[in-house]
Structure formats: C-alpha cells, structure tokens
Amino acid sequence: MFRNQLIYFVFTFLFFLSSCSKEDRREVKQTIDSASQILGHELDTIINTKLDNDSLFKSAPVEPVNSTSLKSKEFRSALNDIFDKYEDIKDELSDDDTAGVKNSAEEFKKTLMNTVKYAPAADMDNSWKMWVSTTEKIVSELSAAKTLSIQRKGFSELTGSMESMIKNFGLDNRTVYKLTCTAIPGKSFWLTESRSLDNPYSGNDTSNGKDEKCIRVAASWKFE
Numbered sequence: 001m002f003r004n005q006l007i008y009f010v011f012t013f014l015f016f017l018s019s020c021s022k023e024d025r026r027e028v029k030q031t032i033d034s035a036s037q038i039l040g041h042e043l044d045t046i047i048n049t050k051l052d053n054d055s056l057f058k059s060a061p062v063e064p065v066n067s068t069s070l071k072s073k074e075f076r077s078a079l080n081d082i083f084d085k086y087e088d089i090k091d092e093l094s095d096d097d098t099a100g101v102k103n104s105a106e107e108f109k110k111t112l113m114n115t116v117k118y119a120p121a122a123d124m125d126n127s128w129k130m131w132v133s134t135t136e137k138i139v140s141e142l143s144a145a146k147t148l149s150i151q152r153k154g155f156s157e158l159t160g161s162m163e164s165m166i167k168n169f170g171l172d173n174r175t176v177y178k179l180t181c182t183a184i185p186g187k188s189f190w191l192t193e194s195r196s197l198d199n200p201y202s203g204n205d206t207s208n209g210k211d212e213k214c215i216r217v218a219a220s221w222k223f224e
Helices: 002-017 022-039 041-058 073-094 098-118 126-144 148-168
Strands: 175-181 190-192 215-222
Touching (some): 041 215, 073 098, 073 190, 148 190
C-alpha cells in the first residue's frame, strides 16, 4: 500500500515537472530520489525515461504550416477523428496484436467514409477525393493482411498517406510528431500525437537496439 502511494506521489509530480524552472526541477528530483531509495532503481529508471522523452519531443524540428492553404476548421476537426483511428492501428501494432490491427483498420475505414459523407462540400475538392481513394485502398489491404509483417508494411504505406493528409489538409488544434527508429532499416516512420515511444514496427521485440533509445523525431507539425 505504501509503495503504491509513493508511486502515485511521484507520477503526480511528473505531470508538471517539465514546466518547472531549473531550481524547481532540482528540488522535485531530490524528493523523487528519496522515494527511489525506498522503491529501488525501478522508480529512478521511470523518472529518467520520462525526462529523456520530454527532451526528445521538445527539441523536435518543426516544419512550417501554411494555414491559408489548409481546409476549414470544421473539416480539420473531422480529420482529427481519422488521425485518432490511425493512432489506434499504431497502438495495436506496438502490442503485436494482429486481430486488433484488423479491427482498428475496419474502424478507420468507417470513420473515413463518415468524413466523406458529412464533410463540408466546399472542402471536397479533387485533391481530397484522390487522397480518399488512395487511402481507402491502403487501409483495405491492411485490414485483409493476415500477419504482423504484412500489416506493418501496410502501416508504412498508411503513414505516408497520413503525412500527406496533415500536410495538405491539416488538423485542428493538434501537434503531431514523425518518429523513426535508427535500429530498423528502411523507412520505418510513424506519426503520433501522444508522445509515446511505443514502436509499431518492432512491437515487444527490443533486441538489436530496437528499444526506446533508437527513436528519433524526424519532424513535427503544430496546428492551431
């Protein structure tokens, strides 16, 4: 019971730690170190990982966004839902869940079709229709894939399509990061808003350097 209370206490600090001044951070870290002596190195590892992750995202290169060329705010709000479904697929791959990927891909298709059905007519130009056609094909193939390796190949294609979506059409009040893992050959990019370092291309496999230390932020976009 006491152990759980200490862990809760520490994670309460983590929510605002990154926004503190250097002196405040030092004081909080000292408090955490005291708790760590009781809980062991496990807690210290969690704290340091959290701080490293925050630093990784804060130093991310930011690509400029031309807001005048983006879709309407109403339309971009609908695109948020599509992006959320993409992240669901990413999370299932990170968990090595083949069935979960299939289900999330089906949900992605439903959300995509709903957006097409209810989006403002003024935003439904040829560039959008072409994107929908391409993405629908990619996600259909992803949904039909039977193995994680094929699903991950399809996810890579979907990531390229999603990057095109956010660059050309935008999102509403979101910051998106483009991540990669240096230990995985090829274009192993993925997008995330959550700042999670779960890797959809390696899942639970952390061998040969495929752990959080291999992850880099290749780009980021901030939408108002």
